[in-house]
Amino acid sequence: MQQGNVTLVGAGPGDPELLTLKAVKALQQADVVLIDDLVNPAILAHAPASARVIEVGKRGGCKSTPQEFIERLMIAEAQAGQRVVRLKGGDPYLFGRGGEERAHLMAQGVTVEVVPGISSGLAAPASIGVPLTHRRWSQGAVFVTGHGKDAASEPNWTALAQSRLTLVIYMGVARCAQIQAGLLAGGMAPDTPVAIVQSASRSDQRQLLSTVGALPAALQASGLGSPSIIVIGDVVRCADQWELEEVVTLMNCSNAN
Numbered sequence: 001m002q003q004g005n006v007t008l009v010g011a012g013p014g015d016p017e018l019l020t021l022k023a024v025k026a027l028q029q030a031d032v033v034l035i036d037d038l039v040n041p042a043i044l045a046h047a048p049a050s051a052r053v054i055e056v057g058k059r060g061g062c063k064s065t066p067q068e069f070i071e072r073l074m075i076a077e078a079q080a081g082q083r084v085v086r087l088k089g090g091d092p093y094l095f096g097r098g099g100e101e102r103a104h105l106m107a108q109g110v111t112v113e114v115v116p117g118i119s120s121g122l123a124a125p126a127s128i129g130v131p132l133t134h135r136r137w138s139q140g141a142v143f144v145t146g147h148g149k150d151a152a153s154e155p156n157w158t159a160l161a162q163s164r165l166t167l168v169i170y171m172g173v174a175r176c177a178q179i180q181a182g183l184l185a186g187g188m189a190p191d192t193p194v195a196i197v198q199s200a201s202r203s204d205q206r207q208l209l210s211t212v213g214a215l216p217a218a219l220q221a222s223g224l225g226s227p228s229i230i231v232i233g234d235v236v237r238c239a240d241q242w243e244l245e246e247v248v249t250l251m252n253c254s255n256a257n
Contacts, residue, residue: 123201190211195231
C-alpha cells in the first residue's frame with residue numbers, strides 16, 4: 001500500500017488561471033480532494049476523474065463543517081494510503097487555519113506539504129489598480145481579520161489607524177461600523193480612501209470606492225457582502241476609477257478577469 005499524505009493547497013482567490021503550477025501538480029496526483037466553500041469548483045478540472053471530492057464548506061458567519069471532523073477525515077484518509085489534497089481558498093497560511101491543520105496532522109504522524117496560494121488580500125486591490133505599498137503613500141501593509149476569535153483578540157483599530165500603513169481587512173463587512181469607529185477614534189481622517197472588493201478575480205466581481213467616514217452607509221447602499229476584502233489607505237487613490245471628489249462610486253465588474 002502506498003504511503004498516504006496530505007497537501008494543503010492554496011486555491012487562490014477564484015480565477016482558475018491564478019492557480020500555481022505546483023497546486024495543479026498536487027491536484028493531478030490526488031486520490032481525495034477536500035474542497036472549501038470559497039474555492040472555485042472549476043479548479044477541480046485538474047483532479048483525476050477517479051478522485052473523490054468531498055465538500056467541507058467553511059465560510060465565516062455561515063454554517064460550516066466542524067474543523068475537528070475535517071482533521072479526522074484527513075488523518076483517516078492519509079493513514080489509509082490516500083494522497084489527500086485540502087483545497088483552501090486563497091493561501092492556507094493567511095486566515096486559512098493552515099498552521100493549525102499542519103500541526104495537528106504532523107502530531108498524528110501524517111506527512112504534510114503546504115502549497116502557497118494567491119490570497120484575496122493581494123488579488124482584490126490588484127484587480128482595481130491599487131498597490132498595497134507606494135513610495136508616496138505607504139511603506140507597508142497590514143493584513144488583519146475584521147473580528148477576533150474573542151473579545152481579547154479583537155484587532156487594536158486605534159493602533160492600526162496610527163500606523164499609517166495600508167490596512168487589508170478580511171471578514172470585515174459585518175463589522176464595518178465598529179471598524180470605522182475604532183479607526184476614527186485612533187485619529188484616522190474621515191476622508192481616508194477605502195475600497196471594498198467582493199469575489200475578487202471572479203467573473204462576478206464587484207467593488208465599491210468610498211471613504212472611512214462614509215463606509216457603513218456606502219457599504220449598505222451598495223449591497224456588497226461576503227466574501228469581500230476591505231482596503232483602507234491613501235494607496236486606494238491609485239484605483240482605476242478613483243474620483244478625488246468625495247463621491248461614492250459603485251462599479252459592477254462583469255469582466256473582472
